[in-house]
Amino acid sequence: MLKHYALFILLSVISQRAFSQIDSTLFKRIPKTDSSKMNIDAVYNRPFLQVGRTPLGIGGYAELNTNYGVTDGISEGMSFQMRRMTLFLGGSLHPKIKFMSEIEFEDGTKEINIEFAAIDFQFDNIFNFRGGVVVNPIGAFNQNHDGPKWEFIDRPMSATELLPATFSNVGMGIYGKKYTKQWVFAYEAYLTNGFDDSIIDNDFSRTSLSAAKANRDRFEESSNGKPLLTGKVALRNRKVGELGLSYMGGVYNKFQDDGFILAPKRALKVLAIDFNSVLKKTKTAFTAEWAWINVDFPNNYAVQYGNTQNGGFLDIVQPVFKKPLMGFPNSTFYVSCRLDRVDWNTGKFTETSSKIYDETISIMPAISWRPITSTVVRLNYRHQKKWDLLGNPPANSGIIQFGLSSYF
Amino acid sequence: MNTRYKMKILFQYLFISGIGLLSTSCEKILPSSPEENEVLDGTIDALSTAETAKFLRGDVAFARVFTSTTGLGPLFVSNSCISCHAGDGKGHPSTSLVRFGQINETGNQFLNQGGPQLQHRAIVGFMPETIPSGATHSTFIAPANTGLGFLEAVSDADILALSDPEDKDHDGISGVPNWIELADFVKPKSNAISKNGKYIGRFGRKAGAYNLLNQTVNAYNQDMGVVSSFSARDTFSGENQDFEVSDNEIADLVLYLQTLKAPLQRNSTNQDIKDGKGLFIKSQCSSCHIPQMTTGPSSIAGINNKTFAAYTDLLMHDMGNGLDDNYTEGTAKTYEWRTTPLWGLGLSKDSQGGKMHLLHDGRAKSIDEAITLHGGEAANSRQRYLALTVNEKQLLIKFLESL
Structure with a gap:
């Protein structure tokens, strides 16, 4: 843990030696994407409606879709889903002090979460302080997850179930950016409350960082008193694209209680790499992310829980037809495809030395229409193969989805 | 790119996608069910609406994953039924279990040291068991679950009729029941036959369980460390504890096991398979792996007085020194094993990770x-099998793989 504190302090010192200008896009009605925008900016890079001349901005987005899936010939029929409605509320108390929040209602009101609620002190573009409920910046999707930004109704498995999407925690940290003519460098580092024993003791019957999302006590108290470090550095070449490298780690288990030592400290380490780029000539967009997870736990634990996992996704999005249509002057059609893979348990069986499976792969072609940039109508097909722990014949699924997502 | 060119690309994509989707069969777009005889799961015929509802609840119970907060452990072998019986089939060595401490019919001498079953895994903060010094042990791989209701419904009289303890027909095969003491919660069938207060066991490798309730309760308790009103003793502390699974959930699971269909033979009219069956009978494999049995009366219509082909006699047989692990249950000898039903044998690989165990x-x-x-x-x-030609052996194996 000392290493985490040292890294935190080091980043603080480095940031104070640099200079640049303040990001000032908060509360613009429609965000202008420019070559300096990165995943780190996603929290503010959203359309807001300003209330009169007040420094208050509101906004949000909604997602709804149909879902028809068949797994090995068995279907539950078609469902309509209101996956989420998210409200943004932000305010600028001073040019250098801002508040931003994101409250999400999932599946109606089945889940209501404060995903983000933080106060930012924007001292300098390279050194800013953030405290509150923050989204841990592991990978790119976790930071940049708004539905209307994506051509796919389902979020990537690797970014939702392997890495816990929209995993937020109470904590504080620093972030900043530095610009040159061709390059943009960004960093973030936070200390927050962390995970708990549920990641290796859950009814998914596999190591699951997402299982910790069910523990709402984490917003009140750390499960073990040890902060979780999440850090990310990213580099963007204005002509090529953005490359991010992120790390999340710390002690996850409850090793002591009321002064008694219960168990050895067990560590969790996550490393993720992400990349996005747009080919200038064809405007083909690529977004990719891959993550590796290592969880320490006793050797005599259930074989279903793996101590190493990995997975990732690749999205390819091609705008194919941009023309005024039905009163939308910038109407654009896209064709896209997502490849997604997760290996929940990368080890071998002790008894047979054979590979442990528990893997899922999927391919998802999509057609989408954006009448305006902040609204998308999507038609997706997903073909998925899911192997159990032993690698028995996979469950084959075909899922057809139609839906729309829009900022408001 | 001009607009016309982009439209061309869009329509080309739609056209190619459309052709692609049409040329790919619907089966691949929306995957169809595998043939019924290619999978082990599914129900017997003629379930009532109430039985179907109970079956579905039992299916959920079978897949339920226990955690430390819902009753797992502290000591356990695995955390769900399905983890040992993937697809309702045979288990994998990674989820096999070990039993220890009994070498003859005087009973298990290590009950106060964790016997009869080793819980070699533990929730965080607890140490798993080890085999006590001096205890012999045997490793058991999980059997398939299919068709168990038929085996349960066979009458004791029919099983005894197959028994030939003194080998009066001089075929070298005796076959004896495993006489076991019943746990308090196990009620013998109305037509049960007893001997010195003991009853015929029929489930498990050593036929150490009387019926599916017995088997299910033992699995909850010994495999997962989950206590119930039937078996409230915690395997770690040895003390009775609050119940962690309800009687209703156990009843649902028992009915689920009773009403899982019998595995269906594939290509039974194929001449090679018919010939293989002939060689199976000629080699006298069928003396123990009896091709047909009949159920007795059952409250479940699909099981009531039905003939089925499990290829077992539910009796214990001497399998020789090579398979003698010096561990036993009930009155069985350490070298005796219950005849394993061969139905579903050809589908074993599909639940054992692609390889047979x-x-x-x-x-x-x-x-x-x-x-x-x-x-x-x-x-x-075995000698008759070894004396077959290569081709004949292949036919016999082809028959077994069709089961």
């Missing part, structure tokens, strides 16, 4: 190896 501990990696490891009462049949 046969015999009680999964030591045989093929049907051929399993046959050649047969000894004791099965030695003559």
Whole structure:
């Protein structure tokens, strides 16, 4: 843990030696994407409606879709889903002090979460302080997850179930950016409350960082008193694209209680790499992310829980037809495809030395229409193969989805 | 790119996608069910609406994953039923279990040291069990679950009729029931036959469980460390604890096991398979792996007085020194094993990770190896098998793979 504190302090010192200008896009009605925008900016890079001349901005987005899936010939029929409605509320108390929040209602009101609620002190573009409920910046999707930004109704498995999407925690940290003519460098580092024993003791019957999302006590108290470090550095070449490298780690288990030592400290380490780029000539967009997870736990634990996992996704999005249509002057059609893979348990069986499976792969072609940039109508097909722990014949699924997502 | 060119690309994509989707069969777009005889799960015929609802609840119970907060452990072998019986089929060596401490019919001498079953895994903060010094043990791979309701409904009289303890027909095969003491919660059937207060066991590799309730309660308690009103003793502390699974959930699971369909033979009219069956009978494998049995009366219509082909006699047989682990249950000898039903054998690989793990501990990696490891009462049949030509052996194995 000392290493985490040292890294935190080091980043603080480095940031104070640099200079640049303040990001000032908060509360613009429609965000202008420019070559300096990165995943780190996603929290503010959203359309807001300003209330009169007040420094208050509101906004949000909604997602709804149909879902028809068949797994090995068995279907539950078609469902309509209101996956989420998210409200943004932000305010600028001073040019250098801002508040931003994101409250999400999932599946109606089945889940209501404060995903983000933080106060930012924007001292300098390279050194800013953030405290509150923050989204841990592991990978790119976790930071940049708004539905209307994506051509796919389902979020990537690797970014939702392997890495816990929209995993937020109470904590504080620093972030900043530095610009040159061709390059943009960004960093973030936070200390927050962390995970708990549920990641290796859950009814998914596999190591699951997402299982910790069910523990709402984490917003009140750390499960073990040890902060979780999440850090990310990213580099963007204005002509090529953005490359991010992120790390999340710390002690996850409850090793002591009321002064008694219960168990050895067990560590969790996550490393993720992400990349996005747009080919200038064809405007083909690529977004990719891959993550590796290592969880320490006793050797005599259930074989279903793996101590190493990995997975990732690749999205390819091609705008194919941009023309005024039905009163939308910038109407654009896209064709896209997502490849997604997760290996929940990368080890071998002790008894047979054979590979442990528990893997899922999927391919998802999509057609989408954006009448305006902040609204998308999507038609997706997903073909998925899911192997159990032993690698028995996979469950084959075909899922057809139609839906729309829009900022408001 | 101009607009016309982009439209061309869009329509080309739609056209190619459309052709692609049409040329790919609907089966691949929306995957169809596998043939019923290619999978082990599914119900017997003629379930009532109430039985179907109970079956579905039992299916959920079968897949339920226990955690430390919902009752798992502290000591356990695995955390759900399905983890040991993937697809309702045979288990994998990674989820096999170990029993120890009994070498003859005087009972288990290590009950106060964790016997009869080793819980070799533990929730965080607890140490798993180890085999006590001096205890012999045997490793058991999980059997398939299919067709168990039929086996349960066979009358004791029919099983005894197949028994020939003194080998009066001089075929070298005796076959005896495993007489076991019943746990308090197990009620014998109305037509049950007892001997010195003991009853015929029929489930498990050593036939150590009387019926599916007995087997299910033991699995909750010994495999997962989950206590119930039927078996409230915690395997770690040895003390009675609050129940962690309800009577209703256990009843649902028992009905689920009772009403899982019998595995269906594939290509039974194929001449090779018919010939293979002939060689199976000629080699006298069928003396123990009896092709047909009949159920007695059952409250479940689909099981009531039905003939079925499990290829077992539910009796214990001497399998020779090679398969003697020096561990037993009930009145069975350490070298005796209950005849394993052969139905579903050809689908074993689909639940065992693509490879076969046969015999009680999964030591045989093929049907051929399993046959050649047969000894004791099965030695003559093994010799007849070994004397077959290569082609004849292939036919016999093809028949077994069709089951």
